[in-house]
Amino acid sequence: MAKTKIIPYLEAFFAVVVWGASFIATKVALQDVSPVTVVWLRFSMGVLILGAAVAMRGEFALPRKGEWAYFALLGFLGITFHQWLQSNGLQTSEAATTAWIVATTPVFMAILGRFILKERLGWLKTLGIFLAFGGVLLVVSKGDLSSVSVGRFGAPGDKLILVSAVNWAVFSVLSRRGLKSYPAGLMMFYVMTLGWLFTSLLFFAGANIAEVTRLTFNGWLGIAFLGVFCSGLAYIAWYDALQALSAAQTGVFLYIEPLVAVVVAFFVLGEPITLISLLGGGVILFGVWLVNR
Numbered sequence: 001m002a003k004t005k006i007i008p009y010l011e012a013f014f015a016v017v018v019w020g021a022s023f024i025a026t027k028v029a030l031q032d033v034s035p036v037t038v039v040w041l042r043f044s045m046g047v048l049i050l051g052a053a054v055a056m057r058g059e060f061a062l063p064r065k066g067e068w069a070y071f072a073l074l075g076f077l078g079i080t081f082h083q084w085l086q087s088n089g090l091q092t093s094e095a096a097t098t099a100w101i102v103a104t105t106p107v108f109m110a111i112l113g114r115f116i117l118k119e120r121l122g123w124l125k126t127l128g129i130f131l132a133f134g135g136v137l138l139v140v141s142k143g144d145l146s147s148v149s150v151g152r153f154g155a156p157g158d159k160l161i162l163v164s165a166v167n168w169a170v171f172s173v174l175s176r177r178g179l180k181s182y183p184a185g186l187m188m189f190y191v192m193t194l195g196w197l198f199t200s201l202l203f204f205a206g207a208n209i210a211e212v213t214r215l216t217f218n219g220w221l222g223i224a225f226l227g228v229f230c231s232g233l234a235y236i237a238w239y240d241a242l243q244a245l246s247a248a249q250t251g252v253f254l255y256i257e258p259l260v261a262v263v264v265a266f267f268v269l270g271e272p273i274t275l276i277s278l279l280g281g282g283v284i285l286f287g288v289w290l291v292n293r
Contacts, residue, residue: 005244007244008240008241008243009241009245011237011238011240011241012237012238012241012245012249012250012253013253013256014234014237015234015235015238015241015253016253016254016256016257016260017256017260018229018230018234019230019234019257020256020257020258020259020260020261020264021225021230021260021261021264022225022230023090023095023096023098023099023261023265024095024264024265024268024269025221025222025225025230026038026086026090027269028218028222028269029215029219029222029223030087030090030091031216031218032219033211033214033215033219034208034211035084035087035088035091036084036087036199036202036203036206036208037203037208037211038222038226039079039084040196040199040200040202040203041223041226041227042083042227042230042231043083043196043199043227043231044196045223045224045226045227045228045232046192046196046226046227046228046231046232046235047192047193047196047231048232049227049228049233049236050185050188050189050232050235050236051189051193053185053232053236054186054189057185059185060186060189061186063182067178071178071187071190071191071194072194073174074174074175074190075190075191075194075195075196075197076195076198077167077171077174078168078171078175079191079192079194079195079196079198079199080195080198080199080202081167082164082167083195083199085163085164085167086098086102086161088157088160089157089158089159089160089161090157090161091157092155092157092158093154093155093156093157093158093160093161094155094265094271095271096258096261096262096265096277097154097155097158097161097277098157098158098161098261099258099260099261099262100139100277100280100281100284101136101139101140101158101161101162101165102161102164102165103254103255103257103258103284103285103288104132104133104135104165104284104287104288105172106169106254106291107128107129107132107288107291108165108168108169108170109169109172110129110291111129112169113173116173124290124293125290127287127290128286128288128291129291130287131284131286131290132284132287132291133287134283135280135281135282135284135285135286135287136162136280136284137280138276138283139154139276139277139280139281139284140155140158141154142276142277143276175187175191183239184239184242184243188235188239192231238250241253251292255285258281258284258285259281262281
């Protein structure tokens with residue numbers, strides 16, 4: 001395989017490994033400060049790095065006049081609301097469980113595609129949807145399916161994480177229009193900047209700025225990893241890979257993300273790797289594969 005072909009694969013692999021570890025870094029940072037502070041600091045760094053990359057590549061340009069509201073909506077959904085859901089959810093949800101639930105996002109995209117874009121769902125995709133949801137129930141209930149009832153869905157944070165998966169699917173479907181007119185990196189810079197501005201309103205409206213002094217060395221490590229790697233370098237690497245590879249070639253790497261989260265959570269947070277978690281996760285990934293094939 002030529003060197004130029006290897007690099008995009010390495011970039012895609014780097015991005016999903018970093019994103020898989022992001023759930024653990026978030027939990028580490030949350031030990032020191034509130035979710036809003038974590039999100040604001042993270043994207044303060046991410047906006048600078050992504051903006052620098054866009055400028056260096058000569059892609060920078062202001063959105064067209066009629067596009068500001070569209071990008072503001074994407075920024076709110078994809079950054080402000082999405083990260084609020086995940087960071088608050090991670091206060092009580094295990095990092096590994098979070099990663100397995102988030103892996104169901106393509107399933108929700110398929111459902112939205114069916115009802116909004118009128119895309120066809122065959123019987124295999126329908127089977128995949130049911131399998132993915134069954135896997136989620138196995139993971140959040142830790143194998144005790146009888147415990148899953150109305151108002152009792154795993155840990156409190158698991159519900160927020162599930163909503164975040166639905167929200168990201170909505171964000172992804174809405175993003176399709178913009179990606180037809182703008183380079184992916186530039187569009188993500190708009191979205192991230194506007195989302196960070198919305199988060200800034202929450203950050204400065206409270207007493208969050210005083211929390212920054214409470215960050216320990218480990219807390220800063222978690223924030224730096226989230227900002228520099230997860231919200232900066234990983235996005236650049238992922239979009240570089242998307243330009244060189246097909247969507248199917250890059251999409252397969254996303255199956256690695258929850259596996260990375262399980263392993264890193266075990267070594268960093270001491271979260272146990274249970275057979276039922278791996279079984280449920282495997283059912284989720286198989287269901288998602290059926291939906292995407």
